[in-house]
Amino acid sequence: MPVMPTPPLPGRPGTPASPEVIEIERALTRVTYLSTRARQHDRLMALAGVPLDRAAVALLRHIAECEPLRPGELAQRLGVEASHVTRTVQQLDRSGHVRRVPDPRDGRAQRIELTHAGRSAVARIRDVGVRGMQAALTGWTPEELEHLASLFHRMVDDFLAHSFEEDGEPGPAQPTGTGG
Incomplete structure (x- = not known):
């Protein structure tokens, strides 16, 4: 695979990105593309028996x-406009996957929680996704899988921390990965 010229890092003029970081970005771009294709989503939803669009899922x-x-x-946690969440929550509420419950700290506000149908849908989606991933990773050892999972969680935690640093806001209280 040819090595591409190293572009400078954003926010750090003149500091080139390492070849390893460039390859990680390329691999993540490929994974994202493969996992977010409409045809892939439709297939996953058909197998799971869940007729929801990608935003709702x-x-x-x-x-x-x-x-x-x-x-x-x-x-805020998803990094999208509130209006997108409002429309999607309305869709999920109409389909019986979520319900609005009073916020115990502020009776005027509402929180969104899963219904039994929502928990069931998530379980079916995860099951289908895990079975597909298991099939793709059959040649990997348990140690390799454990290491990869740990690194992915660490990377996501670092991405979240970095994205909020750029915004000048404290990061959200998120479950952390398996360490690292």
Whole structure:
């Protein structure tokens, strides 16, 4: 594979990116492309029996990973406009996957939580996704898989911390990875 010229890092003029970081970015771009194609999403949803669009699935999965949050908090954590979350929550509420519950700290506000149907949908989506990933990674040792999972969690935590540093805001209280 030819080595491309090293571009300077954003925010650090003249500091070139390492070849390893460039290769990681390229690999992540490929993974993102493969996992976010519409055809791939449609196939996953058909296998899981969940007729939701990509935005709804992303929000549903995020809600499953945390305590009930206000729509604005969900938007902040996902890095999207609040109006996108509001529309998607309305869709998920109509389909019976989420419900609005009073915020115990502020009776005027509402938080979004999964319903039984929402938890079931997330479980089916995860099951189909895990089975596909398991099939793709059959040649990997348990140690390699454990190491990769640890590195991915560490990378996501570092991305989150860095993205909030750039915004001048404290990072969200997120579950951390498996260490590293």
